[in-house]
Amino acid sequence: MSLTAGPRSSRESTFDVPGGYGWISFASLILILLGCFHAFQGLAALFNDQSFVVSDARLWVPADYTIWGWVHLIGGIIVVFAGAALFTGRLWARTVGVVAAFASAMVSIGFLPAYPVCAAIMIAMDIIVIWAITVHGAEMKEA
Secondary structure, eight states: OEEEESSOSTTOEEEEOOTTHHHHHHHHHHHHHHHHHHHHHHHHHHHOGGGOSSOGGGSSSOOOHHHHHHHHHHHHHHHHHHHHHHTTOOHHHHHHHHHHHHHHHHHHHHTTTTOHHHHHHHHHHHHHHHHHHHHHHHHHHHO
C-alpha cells in the first residue's frame, strides 16, 4: 500500500506502509490504555476497598479486594509494557502482547459482577487486540 503525502510534484514523497501497521499501532495503544485501566482499578481496590459495589462473596473468583488490587496493579503494569514493546514489531513483543491481552481478559472476567459494563468492554478490547496481533503482527516487522 502506498501513501502519498501532499500534491503530486517533482518533490513528491511516497511512504510504503504495510496494511497491518495501523492495526498493530491500534493494538499497542489499546494495550497501554487497558493496562492503565487495570492499574487504576488496582489502586482503587488497594486504597478504598469500599468503592466496589459487590461483596467479595459474590465475585466469581472469591478473593480479598486487596489481592485483586495487587493483581490488577501488577497486571496493568505488565500490559502497559507489553503495549509499548509491541511497537518494536519483534516476535517476543507480539507473544507478550497476546499473553498479556489474554490474561487481561481473564482477570476482567473475574470482575464482571463488580463492574459488568467496564469489564465487558475491556474483554472486548482484549479480543480485538489479540486478533490484530495474531493476524497483522508479522507485517509490523516490515515497517
